[in-house]
Amino acid sequence: MTGLQIAFLAIAAVTLASAVLVVSSRKIMHAALWLVLALGGIAALFATLEASFFAAVQVMVYIGAIAILIIFSVMLTRRVMEDTGPQNTRYWPAALVVSLGVFGGILFLFLQWPGFSVESRPGLEQGDLLVRFGQALVSPDEFVVPFEVASILLVAAMIGAMIIARDPSRK
């Protein structure tokens, strides 16, 4: 076991444990805070994959924006679901069976795939990688169209969310 492997196992264990708490906490606010920890663990995993850009983006976009947005929504809608009453549907055992079944199916497919135990990584130069990533996003013969479509999607989502969430009693 190398140090990197031990670090991976520790991060993965923390992330999975907080993910389980996200879906099982009785208090929705606690679930939102556990979600922050899970997202942080995933950012650390991105760092172990040498995707430093996405580790930083994960912290800024997910922890900095999405998690805060979720916490705001929890606070705005708080008094409805006081932390009494059941938090899960009556059918949660069926949900558990479905999830375990999906995991079993995925695992079954993985174990048949020969690339499953690949350990070697191709060489990578970080600075060069970021430059080429940035160029690929705006170069006309690469990904400029998906990039612009994504920008339009973001603007549309932002405007749509503002219109949808507007107070209906005010004109």
Next chain:
Amino acid sequence: MIPLGWYLIFSALLFCVGLFGVLSRRNAIAILMGVELMLNAVNVNLLAFWRYLWAPKVDGQVFVAIVLVAAAAEVVVGLGLIISAYRRRNTVVADEMDMLKG
């Protein structure tokens, strides 16, 4: 080095935890949190495949960037809808959001 399979098993587990949250929670915001976990599992998977099988090229990272943008748009619209439904119906329980207009 970490075998690729570890990342794949981790992301499969994370995906299934998120799936369980989506299927079992009653609070609509908690359902969205489950969706977030599933999207993050997909991103871990994409980046792991990129790093082990595709690395010097950047195509895989572009996929991850698009998934991130789609996830951000999804959560913004989802929370907007939940807050709007809460204002009109005073509930965030998915079972009770059952009217087209009201």
